[in-house]
Amino acid sequence: MGQKVVLRERIVDESPRDDLIRRERFPHIWCPGCGLGTVLKCYVEAIAASNIPPDKHVIVSGIGCTGRIAGYVRLDSYHVTHGRPIAFAEGMKIVRPDLEVTVISGDGDLVTIGGNHFIHAVRRNVDINVFLVNNFIYGMTGNQMGSTTPLGAKSSTSPYGCPEPPFNLPLLAAALGAPFVARWTTLHVRQLADAMKRAMNVKGFAFIEIISPCPVGFGSYNDLRDGRDYIKLFLENCIVDHSADLNKVGITLKPGEPIILGNFIDREAPTYHDLELEVFKKAGWLK
Amino acid sequence: MSLKIVREPINKYMQKIPLGLIHIIPERCKECGYCIDLCPKDVLEVGDERNIKGYRWPRVADGKAAECIACRMCEWICPEFAIFIVEADRREYV
Numbered sequence: 240m241g242q243k244v245v246l247r248e249r250i251v252d253e254s255p256r257d258d259l260i261r262r263e264r265f266p267h268i269w270c271p272g273c274g275l276g277t278v279l280k281c282y283v284e285a286i287a288a289s290n291i292p293p294d295k296h297v298i299v300s301g302i303g304c305t306g307r308i309a310g311y312v313r314l315d316s317y318h319v320t321h322g323r324p325i326a327f328a329e330g331m332k333i334v335r336p337d338l339e340v341t342v343i344s345g346d347g348d349l350v351t352i353g354g355n356h357f358i359h360a361v362r363r364n365v366d367i368n369v370f371l372v373n374n375f376i377y378g379m380t381g382n383q384m385g386s387t388t389p390l391g392a393k394s395s396t397s398p399y400g401c402p403e404p405p406f407n408l409p410l411l412a413a414a415l416g417a418p419f420v421a422r423w424t425t426l427h428v429r430q431l432a433d434a435m436k437r438a439m440n441v442k443g444f445a446f447i448e449i450i451s452p453c454p455v456g457f458g459s460y461n462d463l464r465d466g467r468d469y470i471k472l473f474l475e476n477c478i479v480d481h482s483a484d485l486n487k488v489g490i491t492l493k494p495g496e497p498i499i500l501g502n503f504i505d506r507e508a509p510t511y512h513d514l515e516l517e518v519f520k521k522a523g524w525l526k
Numbered sequence: 527m528s529l530k531i532v533r534e535p536i537n538k539y540m541q542k543i544p545l546g547l548i549h550i551i552p553e554r555c556k557e558c559g560y561c562i563d564l565c566p567k568d569v570l571e572v573g574d575e576r577n578i579k580g581y582r583w584p585r586v587a588d589g590k591a592a593e594c595i596a597c598r599m600c601e602w603i604c605p606e607f608a609i610f611i612v613e614a615d616r617r618e619y620v
Contacts, residue, residue, distance in 0.1 A: 252551055275605065
């Protein structure tokens with residue numbers, strides 16, 4: 240037996256995952272309590288667990304707080320114009336089908352400003368992964384309401400409550416035929432990393448909606464001023480139901496109304512790449 | 527049906543509970559409190575010392591270090607990659 244030592248925390252200056260993050264840029268710019276660091280952690284863990292080497296992974300992100308994720312990963316990372324990361328990623332995947340292209344961006348970027356790119360990429364079933372981080376608001380520009388703000392939630396441009404019903408994103412993606420649709424929160428870290436790993440191995444468009452705390456932006460208007468309030472909300476209201484009826488998974492954030500999570504859809508569908516090769520064969524361009 | 531009628535595994539007393547050694551990178555901490563709140567064994571608490579940005583990084587509460595079971599929840603939830611667990615053999619330390 241070795242000598243007994245007094246156990247306490249040990250102070251170090253690098254973490255075992257520093258090989259996949261740009262450690263010289265840490266600590267990152269996100270607010271205390273923001274869920275984006277946890278999303279980054281889950282993404283990095285999913286890369287390490289997927290059997291794809293890191294130099295085959297590419298990350299594309301748009302504008303917004305979430306768009307900063309691309310700058311903190313030690314991969315080939317692209318930070319593109321507002322709302323266009325899916326269009327950029329589609330082009331990259333079509334030209335280089337050997338790459339594993341992942342888009343991580345916010346709700347305002349992907350479904351509000353880039354909404355048309357989103358629906359047409361799902362319709363075409365291009366083999367990319369889209370991880371949409373939903374904080375219910377345009378965080379970086381000053382907490383304006385967007386297309387995912389729940390009905391009645393307050394923001395800087397809807398101080399008496401949002402008058403519009405929000406997107407039901409898993410239903411939207413499933414209705415357009417996405418082969419993999421999931422929703423998790425940043426509290427469900429292991430499930431989120433597993434879903435990301437599955438999304439990287441799915442053939443076709445994989446969509447994960449990640450519900451993330453925004454205590455400084457959305458929270459300051461809606462009595463969720465601390466990251467711990469969000470954790471309490473998630474612990475009390477989240478229900479995991481993989482076979483949920485997608486018509487009923489919309490988010491209201493009202494007390495007593497559940498937030499339904501799960502890997503809702505996992506099916507096979509012909510990808511854009513397969514269909515394109517068939518056309519090429521028919522045209523006689525391929526032997 | 528109660529759980530009591532289910533037979534206990536015969537090797538129950540041979541099962542080892544893992545021990546986690548807590549490693550902290552103080553300069554990255556932003557005092558969000560997730561590691562402290564979500565620890566199932568309440569091993570961590572808010573520390574006294576502040577880092578260069580003025581945030582108090584967590585420390586192990588008095589006498590709680592041996593209670594860490596290496597579930598790694600703090601490591602997974604930490605948005606800053608500022609805390610991690612190294613699993614060790616409990617017999618060498620406790």
